[in-house]
Amino acid sequence: MKKFIHIDMDCFYAAVEMRDNPKLACVPLAIGGNSRRGVLSTANYIAREYGVRSAMSNYHAKQLCPDLVIVPGRMAVYKEASNQIREVFSRYTDLVEPLSLDEAYLDVTDSTACKGSATLIAQQIRADIYNATGLTASAGIAPIKFIAKIASDEKKPNGQFVVLPHEIDDFLAQLPLGKIPGVGKVTLEKLNLKGLYTGKDVREKGVNWMQQHVGNFGVSLYQKCAGEYVGKVSTDRIRKSLSVEHTYEYNKTSLQECLDELPRLLDELVLRLNKQQLRNRINKLSVKVKFANFVVTSADQVYHELNTEIFVQLLTKAYQRGLQQPVRLLGIGVGIKNEPEQNFQLSILD
Numbered sequence: 001m002k003k004f005i006h007i008d009m010d011c012f013y014a015a016v017e018m019r020d021n022p023k024l025a026c027v028p029l030a031i032g033g034n035s036r037r038g039v040l041s042t043a044n045y046i047a048r049e050y051g052v053r054s055a056m057s058n059y060h061a062k063q064l065c066p067d068l069v070i071v072p073g074r075m076a077v078y079k080e081a082s083n084q085i086r087e088v089f090s091r092y093t094d095l096v097e098p099l100s101l102d103e104a105y106l107d108v109t110d111s112t113a114c115k116g117s118a119t120l121i122a123q124q125i126r127a128d129i130y131n132a133t134g135l136t137a138s139a140g141i142a143p144i145k146f147i148a149k150i151a152s153d154e155k156k157p158n159g160q161f162v163v164l165p166h167e168i169d170d171f172l173a174q175l176p177l178g179k180i181p182g183v184g185k186v187t188l189e190k191l192n193l194k195g196l197y198t199g200k201d202v203r204e205k206g207v208n209w210m211q212q213h214v215g216n217f218g219v220s221l222y223q224k225c226a227g228e229y230v231g232k233v234s235t236d237r238i239r240k241s242l243s244v245e246h247t248y249e250y251n252k253t254s255l256q257e258c259l260d261e262l263p264r265l266l267d268e269l270v271l272r273l274n275k276q277q278l279r280n281r282i283n284k285l286s287v288k289v290k291f292a293n294f295v296v297t298s299a300d301q302v303y304h305e306l307n308t309e310i311f312v313q314l315l316t317k318a319y320q321r322g323l324q325q326p327v328r329l330l331g332i333g334v335g336i337k338n339e340p341e342q343n344f345q346l347s348i349l350d
């Protein structure tokens with residue numbers, strides 16, 4: 001039996017703006033898109049009570065909610081938060097499939113954290129995300145991939161919902177077809193016209209009927225509704241690097257303050273390398289520095305084991321490029337060389 005977790009941040013862009021500007025925390029808020037047509041990227045939960053939604057025009061939204069505050073988006077900040085949540089995921093499993101900046105599927109079937117309880121892992125991931133970013137996430141947990149995604153919407157915001165193996169059958173039977181990923185508005189209308197509204201309706205028609213009347217899409221829809229389609233988290237499993245990083249609550253204002261952080265980062269890196277048995281496959285050491293103005297710089301050196309002195313040199317070099325700018329994030333990492341068997345296979349394929 002597989003264990004999937006789907007994580008999705010709550011009103012992501014808006015939550016970042018509320019975090020960074022307390023004046024926005026308690027007002028109906030939307031993020032203006034960058035498109036010419038002027039549609040919203042998202043809205044906070046206060047604005048949603050007035051019916052304001054993603055992809056709605058600014059004009060329409062203002063009609064629904066005259067007090068709506070619309071601010072422009074800050075993509076660089078959203079990307080940073082996105083990197084932070086992906087770093088959290090990597091603490092629990094390598095099997096991560098990001099779907100967008102704010103959501104990802106995780107396969108935790110073989111994870112040993114929390115004694116293997118996917119429910120507890122999801123809980124802990126959400127707590128870690130909050131500690132790292134100050135933002136809340138919701139989670140869905142299920143033995144079937146697409147059900148985990150549907151489940152992550154059930155207890156939004158800041159909640160989680162689990163569908164246990166013995167509950168799958170009932171869950172699918174009552175499931176409105178429009179909730180299934182890939183069933184959009186137009187498809188749903190067509191299905192409704194054929195009398196299909198829920199998973200139960202599809203199952204009762206049977207796979208042959210679905211093939212005849214809906215085509216190949218109908219077959220895959222049938223498999224989903226019948227619980228026959230478990231799904232697989234697809235990821236690039238050949239690791240090329242491993243790194244740890246930390247965004248500081250207060251910027252570091254001197255080289256010495258940055259160097260003082262090295263031992264902690266190094267401890268964390270050692271832990272992660274040992275856990276994944278990668279210690280003997282190091283081929284490069286690297287350091288990353290993000291300055292207060294969000295400019296990122298990195299420095300690396302070819303080397304085949306961890307070495308504190310080299311990290312000190314790399315950090316000094318990277319720090320100096322900032323010309324005394326305060327530092328908001330530090331990271332250290334290693335390059336990983338492929339295992340010999342992999343090289344062999346690649347050369348056959350060539």
Ligand code: TTP
Nearest residue numbers: 008009010011012013014041042054055102156
């Ligand atoms: P979503 O996860 O769909 O929405 P959300 O995180 O804002 O809200 P929810 O709590 O319901 O998950 O999308 C994530 C981000 O992607 C969202 O904050 C802004 C951006 N986005 C757009 O720019 N345009 C869109 O049409 C949508 C749906 C999202």
Ligand code: MG
Nearest residue numbers: 008009010102
């Ligand atoms: Mg979201």
